[in-house]
Amino acid sequence: MIDAYLGFLLFVLLKISGGAIIDGTKPLAPKSDAALDLLASRKYCGYQHVDDYNRENDNISIDEFPWIAQLLYGQDKKVLCTGSLINKRYVLVTAHCLVSGRTPLTGVRLGDFNVTSDKDCIKHRDFGEECSDPAEVFEIEETIPHPEFNGSYDNGNDIGLVRLSRDVQYSEYVRPICLPNQESVELRDDEELAVSGWGTLGDFKNLTEIKKKISVKLVALDECQEKFKTVRVTVGPNVLCALERNFVTCRGDSGGPLMRSVKNQWEAIGVLSFGLRCDRGYPALYTDILKYINWIKENLRK
Numbered sequence: 085m086i087d088a089y090l091g092f093l094l095f096v097l098l099k100i101s102g103g104a105i106i107d108g109t110k111p112l113a114p115k116s117d118a119a120l121d122l123l124a125s126r127k128y129c130g131y132q133h134v135d136d137y138n139r140e141n142d143n144i145s146i147d148e149f150p151w152i153a154q155l156l157y158g159q160d161k162k163v164l165c166t167g168s169l170i171n172k173r174y175v176l177v178t179a180h181c182l183v184s185g186r187t188p189l190t191g192v193r194l195g196d197f198n199v200t201s202d203k204d205c206i207k208h209r210d211f212g213e214e215c216s217d218p219a220e221v222f223e224i225e226e227t228i229p230h231p232e233f234n235g236s237y238d239n240g241n242d243i244g245l246v247r248l249s250r251d252v253q254y255s256e257y258v259r260p261i262c263l264p265n266q267e268s269v270e271l272r273d274d275e276e277l278a279v280s281g282w283g284t285l286g287d288f289k290n291l292t293e294i295k296k297k298i299s300v301k302l303v304a305l306d307e308c309q310e311k312f313k314t315v316r317v318t319v320g321p322n323v324l325c326a327l328e329r330n331f332v333t334c335r336g337d338s339g340g341p342l343m344r345s346v347k348n349q350w351e352a353i354g355v356l357s358f359g360l361r362c363d364r365g366y367p368a369l370y371t372d373i374l375k376y377i378n379w380i381k382e383n384l385r386k
């Protein structure tokens with residue numbers, strides 16, 4: 085029940101039980117101006133090596149989206165959600181991946197490309213084989229779901245942070261993504277964006293072996309609201325709505341970033357929150373990060 089595509093079920097259950105679901109909520113960290121500096125610096129966030137050379141094809145490369153994290157649950161460390169590294173210590177996720185009463189979050193894996201192999205390599209046409217450092221698993225120090233997330237996707241709030249137990253060492257394969265700021269260039273409807281995650285390949289399918297790379301198109305909010313009205317889901321103002329164009333998002337991709345590239349610097353503008361089904365046709369809902377940027381900053385600690 086952790087993933088977005090069962091989110092609707094979660095929502096229905098909550099409506100029926102009317103229960104409080106957030107018992108893992110931690111008190112907010114004290115606010116301070118220093119916190120404003122804790123986001124990864126614009127000098128280095130959001131850059132990836134793959135943008136420095138000519139791609140041979142559109143497939144994901146070993147050093148692409150180096151901020152993507154697998155969220156691992158339970159003793160057997162099953163991948164049930166995705167997140168993005170935003171600085172040396174924090175991974176941005178959805179609240180619904182953190183609410184308790186389910187398998188506990190037991191780790192975060194960074195720097196992976198192919199889950200089935202320890203050492204990941206790809207062959208480039210021009211410059212031979214490239215192998216990444218082995219993926220690394222981090223323990224969890226604290227989980228911070230947004231305190232106003234109540235299991236309903238109407239009003240957003242499906243956002244959260246995971247604090248790792250130690251600092252991450254950046255490399256070509258592990259780097260933070262930028263977050264938007266008020267000066268960010270305004271989004272256009274139908275803007276081409278990307279999504280990544282470690283979820284399944286479709287309804288009733290297995291988890292992906294390779295980190296996903298999906299191109300999506302932004303859908304206007306009113307169009308999205310109309311579309312979801314037919315299935316009696318209210319879409320509130322704090323979400324972004326995007327439709328997949330090549331591959332699909334599915335279970336386990338929850339928390340994955342909706343990303344845009346401005347002059348080869350990548351910014352996470354949304355967090356995958358809710359989808360109805362995995363096959364194409366219905367847009368998916370993303371928590372609009374810009375609306376929560378102050379909450380994020382206030383909850384980061386050194």
Ligand SMILES: *[C@@H]1O[C@H](CO)[C@@H](O)[C@H](O)[C@H]1NC(C)=O
Nearest residue numbers: 140141142143144206207294
């Ligand atoms: C690119 O990805 C597609 C789909 O996953 C695969 O069929 C194809 O073989 C890949 N191409 C290369 C050159 O790796």
Ligand SMILES: *[C@@H]1O[C@H](CO)[C@@H](O)[C@H](O)[C@H]1NC(C)=O
Nearest residue numbers: 198199200201202205293294
């Ligand atoms: C992923 O790793 C497995 C095991 O080494 C390998 O068989 C498979 O071909 C790899 N997948 C890709 C797409 O490189």
Ligand SMILES: *[C@@H]1O[C@H](CO)[C@@H](O)[C@H](O)[C@H]1NC(C)=O
Nearest residue numbers: 098099232234235236238239
């Ligand atoms: C969640 O909170 C919103 C207001 O913040 C409210 O409109 C909605 O009915 C609540 N949903 C549930 C399931 O409690």
Ligand SMILES: *[C@@H]1O[C@H](CO)[C@@H](O)[C@H](O)[C@H]1NC(C)=O
Nearest residue numbers: 284285288289290291292293
């Ligand atoms: C899906 O996973 C199961 C269990 O790990 C495995 O037996 C099966 O071969 C996988 N299917 C595909 C299409 O990879």
